[in-house]
Amino acid sequence: MRAFYLHGARDLRAAEIEQPQIAADEVLVQVRATGICGSDLHYYIHGRNGDFVPECPFVLGHESAGEVVDAGAFTDGLPAGSRVAIDPSHPCRTCAYCRQGRYNLCPQMRYFGSAACSPPQDGSFREYVPVQAHNCHLLPRALDYRQAALLEPLSIAIHGVGQAGSIAGKRVLVTGAGPIGQLIGLIARHYGAAHLAVSDIRQSALDLAALLWADQSVHADDPAAVAQAAGEGFDVVVEASGAPAALQTAYLHCKAGGTIVQLGVQGGPVELPVNLVMQKELTVRGSFRFAHVFPQALDLLVRRQLDLVPLISQCVAFPDLLAGFDAALQPQTIKVVVDY
Numbered sequence: 329m330r331a332f333y334l335h336g337a338r339d340l341r342a343a344e345i346e347q348p349q350i351a352a353d354e355v356l357v358q359v360r361a362t363g364i365c366g367s368d369l370h371y372y373i374h375g376r377n378g379d380f381v382p383e384c385p386f387v388l389g390h391e392s393a394g395e396v397v398d399a400g401a402f403t404d405g406l407p408a409g410s411r412v413a414i415d416p417s418h419p420c421r422t423c424a425y426c427r428q429g430r431y432n433l434c435p436q437m438r439y440f441g442s443a444a445c446s447p448p449q450d451g452s453f454r455e456y457v458p459v460q461a462h463n464c465h466l467l468p469r470a471l472d473y474r475q476a477a478l479l480e481p482l483s484i485a486i487h488g489v490g491q492a493g494s495i496a497g498k499r500v501l502v503t504g505a506g507p508i509g510q511l512i513g514l515i516a517r518h519y520g521a522a523h524l525a526v527s528d529i530r531q532s533a534l535d536l537a538a539l540l541w542a543d544q545s546v547h548a549d550d551p552a553a554v555a556q557a558a559g560e561g562f563d564v565v566v567e568a569s570g571a572p573a574a575l576q577t578a579y580l581h582c583k584a585g586g587t588i589v590q591l592g593v594q595g596g597p598v599e600l601p602v603n604l605v606m607q608k609e610l611t612v613r614g615s616f617r618f619a620h621v622f623p624q625a626l627d628l629l630v631r632r633q634l635d636l637v638p639l640i641s642q643c644v645a646f647p648d649l650l651a652g653f654d655a656a657l658q659p660q661t662i663k664v665v666v667d668y
């Protein structure tokens with residue numbers, strides 16, 4: 329079968345490898361769709377994702393859905409032919425964090441397509457993946473593989489909005505209108521945010537946000553426009569860009585007593601206006617991956633509470649993965665989905 333290995337920055341190579349064996353707790357899934365994520369792009373461009381540096385070549389890709397082709401011991405619940413979305417989290421399930429239910433913080437987490445662990449965990453830019461049965465979520469016929477591939481970033485967004493506490497009735501700013509920012513906006517709208525503003529430097533991304541969920545969209549390069557949009561300040565700022573300038577916006581325009589949720593990955597150390605945290609008694613919360621919300625994300629799509637199709641800018645065939653990465657790097661692109 330074919331797999332694409334990342335060997336370093338801008339060095340993604342196809343290889344023919346053996347089809348993987350499944351362990352006792354796994355099924356074999358033929359991948360049918362995988363989204364290209366911002367973290368895949370970080371690894372691709374820089375050879376690393378923030379603090380995570382791969383020690384050897386590995387397979388990226390963690391936003392996936394596919395078909396069970398070998399059910400192993402799970403012929404009752406996940407027979408061959410089952411259509412499934414894949415939760416890429418593989419926590420140890422025994423450490424203190426796992427036992428507290430915060431398995432996204434598990435130090436032994438093996439996350440598909442991630443170099444946060446050693447050795448890095450291969451992901452799903454390969455034709456077949458072994459997946460723990462526990463991580464397979466059955467899809468109804470009506471939900472196509474492409475949308476199902478977006479359940480992982482949707483779960484990230486649900487967790488991120490959840491980190492702000494209750495969002496209902498709040499004035500919210502989302503900095504960054506990439507795929508995660510767009511999903512954050514859709515989720516915040518769904519859960520009752522009173523007013524949603526968005527900032528980005530890309531007009532096309534702002535236009536899409538304005539079409540789908542944003543009450544107000546402002547150019548991040550225009551501080552006067554951002555200040556005008558902020559007015560008395562936002563109750564919640566969700567930082568989903570990873571741009572250093574967006575941090576200044578977030579800390580400046582979050583109102584006293586407000587909450588900042590940090591989702592964006594910074595390329596390196598940044599300066600933070602911590603006096604504003606002190607003076608305004610800001611709450612700053614990180615948001616890393618997700619825990620327990622994958623079924624909630626699936627439920628929202630199955631009940632058609634959200635439409636993610638407008639976020640899919642382009643689809644490419646699996647052998648053209650490199651073209652998919654190039655497309656994903658274009659500023660007008662929101663999400664590229666790879667079809668197998």
Ligand SMILES: [Zn+2]
Pocket residue numbers: 365366367390391480481
């Ligand atoms: Zn992702």
Ligand SMILES: [Zn+2]
Pocket residue numbers: 419420421422423424425426431434435436437
């Ligand atoms: Zn654990």
